[in-house]
Amino acid sequence: MDASAKLNVAKSLPKKPFARxxxxxxxxxxxxxxxxxxxxxxxxxxxxxxxxxxxxxxxxFSGYDDDPGTILSTTFKEAGGYDDIVLVKDIPFSSHCEHHMVPFVGKAHIAYLPHDGIVGISKLARLVEAFSRRLQVQEVLTAQIIDAVNEHLNPRGAAVLLEAEHMCMSMRGVRAHGATTVTQRFSGVFAEEKSEQDRFFEMIRRR
CATH class of the missing domain: 1.10.286.10 (GTP cyclohydrolase I, N-terminal domain)
Structure with a gap:
């Protein structure tokens, strides 16, 4: 079972009630x-x-109280015919590793190809914040962001790349200061066409 399938299974499992x-x-x-x-x-x-x-x-950990669906609920159908890549890059985020409860800090890049409309660009930053302000692992955080974009925006394709330094690796254990972890997920046109992935990477690198 791949990581995506495991994540979907985990989402489908009933949450055990607990007293806060x-x-x-x-x-x-x-x-x-x-x-x-x-x-x-x-x-x-x-x-x-x-x-x-x-x-x-x-x-x-304020993200537990945020609803991704609400964050992405307002879209604009009138986009002047724009149907090319929408990219918000270098979104800063900080989260906490669920294994050691120490921070990992980095930036996120999110792109999508509009289909049913566009969303306010600040909402993509809010989406990152909603998921990152929880106990996390970077791989799951990446999957949660793109899944939410796909579910609530219904784009022709989406791309998410996260890069972060994990304090659980730089402050303890091997103490690999400055090591960066990169995770990425593609869907739709981005997953099907390498040329679209290449455009995504080129736009991220462009300054």
């Missing part, structure tokens, strides 16, 4: 981690850290 902890419980967990790391959570410099961490987590 209270802020107080989350702050207590942070104090436990501080103590486990070897420091004193009651010392002056750390007294307010649990509150700050839970507030930061609310920002880091």
């Amino acid at each position: 902890p209270s802020r107080e419980e989350a702050e207590a967990a942070v104090r436990t981690l501080i103590a486990w790391a070897g420091d004193d959570p009651t010392r002056e410099g750390l007294l307010d850290t649990p509150r700050r961490v839970t507030k930061a987590y609310g920002e880091f």
Whole structure:
């Protein structure tokens, strides 16, 4: 079973219900981690850290409350006959590896060939943010972005490329500072015609 099939299977599985902890419980967990790391959570410099961490987590993982369908719900049918590539490149994003809960940071490039209309270009950046502000792996993040574009915009084709540095690899383990991970997915015309892929890559490189 390929990665796309596994992802679709995972999407179809019912989510197990769970109780979201209270802020107080989350702050207590942070104090436990501080103590486990070897420091004193009651010392002056750390007294307010649990509150700050839970507030930061609310920002880091705000994507769980975002609906990709809502983000891409407004399209414009009147595009003046434009039917060529729409590319938004160098979209900055930051996410957190679901294996170590440390950041990976990079940029996304999204292109599509309009069919049923166009979407506001800022919405593509919002789409990246919605999926990246969750616990992620880059391969799944790439697939989620292109799947959402295909589902909600119904383009003739779409292309997504992500490049990022993973702190779980540069800060720990092999400590490979500066190593970049690149993932890509194509659909429709981009998947069928190499010339369209080549145009996508050329447009990304163009400054």
